[in-house]
Amino acid sequence: MNTSKQVNIMIGTVLVSIMMFGGYMAYESTRQVHAREEITQRIAERGARLFVSNCRTCHGLEGEGHVGPALNRPGFRILGEHDASGAEPTPPGEADAIHSFLFTTLACGRTNTVMPLWGQRFGGSLSDTQLNQLVTLISEGRWDLVKKIGAEHDKEVGATAKDILVQDVGALSLTEKNCGQFNADNAAELRNRDPYAAKPAAGATAAAAPASGATAAAPAAGGAAAAGKTLATAQGCAACHSAGGSNGVGPTWKGVFGKQEALVDGSTVTVDEAYLKESILAPNVKVTKGFAPGLMPQNFREKLTDDQVTQLIEYIKTLK
Numbered sequence: 001m002n003t004s005k006q007v008n009i010m011i012g013t014v015l016v017s018i019m020m021f022g023g024y025m026a027y028e029s030t031r032q033v034h035a036r037e038e039i040t041q042r043i044a045e046r047g048a049r050l051f052v053s054n055c056r057t058c059h060g061l062e063g064e065g066h067v068g069p070a071l072n073r074p075g076f077r078i079l080g081e082h083d084a085s086g087a088e089p090t091p092p093g094e095a096d097a098i099h100s101f102l103f104t105t106l107a108c109g110r111t112n113t114v115m116p117l118w119g120q121r122f123g124g125s126l127s128d129t130q131l132n133q134l135v136t137l138i139s140e141g142r143w144d145l146v147k148k149i150g151a152e153h154d155k156e157v158g159a160t161a162k163d164i165l166v167q168d169v170g171a172l173s174l175t176e177k178n179c180g181q182f183n184a185d186n187a188a189e190l191r192n193r194d195p196y197a198a199k200p201a202a203g204a205t206a207a208a209a210p211a212s213g214a215t216a217a218a219p220a221a222g223g224a225a226a227a228g229k230t231l232a233t234a235q236g237c238a239a240c241h242s243a244g245g246s247n248g249v250g251p252t253w254k255g256v257f258g259k260q261e262a263l264v265d266g267s268t269v270t271v272d273e274a275y276l277k278e279s280i281l282a283p284n285v286k287v288t289k290g291f292a293p294g295l296m297p298q299n300f301r302e303k304l305t306d307d308q309v310t311q312l313i314e315y316i317k318t319l320k
């Protein structure tokens with residue numbers, strides 16, 4: 001065998017291994033996507049079973065609403081990487097806000113409405129695991145599973161829609177004041193959001209078209225404040241922190257900068273840049289009085305860069 005032949009064989013062997021490895025990697029990533037989908041499917045199925053036995057009475061046979069509001073809304077959907085609609089995946093912060101909204105509403109119910117409190121932690125009948133299964137069902141929009149499992153269940157016990165759906169609203173009791181922070185007014189923003197609006201090509205324009213506010217900033221800080229405003233929507237801050245006044249979920253950002261604020265330990269603090277930074281990166285260190293401590297997400301330290309935190313602070317400072 002001469003040298004050039006040997007070299008050719010070596011090149012050939014290397015090429016074949018590269019091709020085999022590439023094939024394996026492609027297989028492996030598809031396998032992982034499928035495995036993830038299967039797990040989500042199983043969790044949603046458990047959620048659907050819980051929904052069939054606990055929630056259809058008020059929210060309808062397929063989540064279309066009855067004495068309780070419709071839950072099969074696009075606004076409650078969290079889109080993954082490869083949504084069939086081709087829409088952008090829901091940004092992580094926004095997904096967290098939807099998750100917190102659904103979880104808290106389920107765990108605590110709604111004060112002064114017939115929406116019961118479900119969280120075992122607060123005296124209800126469902127564990128955190130079960131609440132998360134219901135949240136997955138709703139945010140994945142798997143009403144097909146509710147329909148299928150519900151039909152099987154109803155056939156077995158011989159129940160009709162009339163037996164299942166609440167007929168006498170007057171007989172239901174109201175949920176008393178408890179851990180809940182959400183109500184129909186502050187739910188409106190999530191109810192009405194359109195997760196399918198952010199198509200890859202149109203995504204940039206959708207995110208850069210905010211409502212009002214960041215105009216008062218000095219020219220130098222203006223760019224940072226505008227970026228902060230976009231971030232506040234993309235990261236889901238805006239769903240809990242209203243820029244215009246309180247929506248009851250998180251403290252309002254309007255006029256908060258420079259203000260004296262009461263903390264739960266009875267002390268007061270002046271809201272300056274350092275306090276804002278600490279509240280974003282290490283929430284619940286002091287906790288603003290009057291709001292639920294667990295609600296402010298704990299993971300922005302990992303998600304936001306230093307620049308992004310500065311941009312958010314610059315934005316909050318402009319809200320007079």
Ligand code: HEC
Pocket residue numbers: 050051054055056057058059067068069070071102105106110113114115116118134172183184187191
């Ligand atoms: C006895 C009736 C009743 C039952 C049972 C019930 N709900 Fe509700 N639910 C309501 C009502 C009424 C509201 C709206 C309260 C309000 O106006 O803020 C509501 C609100 C909600 C919301 C917030 C939706 C929004 O647009 O604000 C979610 C999510 C929800 N329910 C999920 C569930 C789930 C999941 C179950 C089963 C574990 C369940 N509910 C069982 C009556 C009920």
Ligand code: HEC
Pocket residue numbers: 093096097100101232235236237238239240241249250251252256261271275276277279280283284286287288291292293294295296297300312
């Ligand atoms: C699910 C709701 C929720 C989301 C999402 C959320 N927050 Fe909060 N945030 C709260 C609540 C509730 C508090 C008050 C209780 C506390 O301090 O833990 C709070 C407190 C704060 C405070 C202190 C405000 C004050 O007046 O003392 C700042 C600043 C803040 N959040 C910034 C942010 C930023 C920036 C984001 C997005 C990157 C964000 N939050 C996302 C619920 C939320």
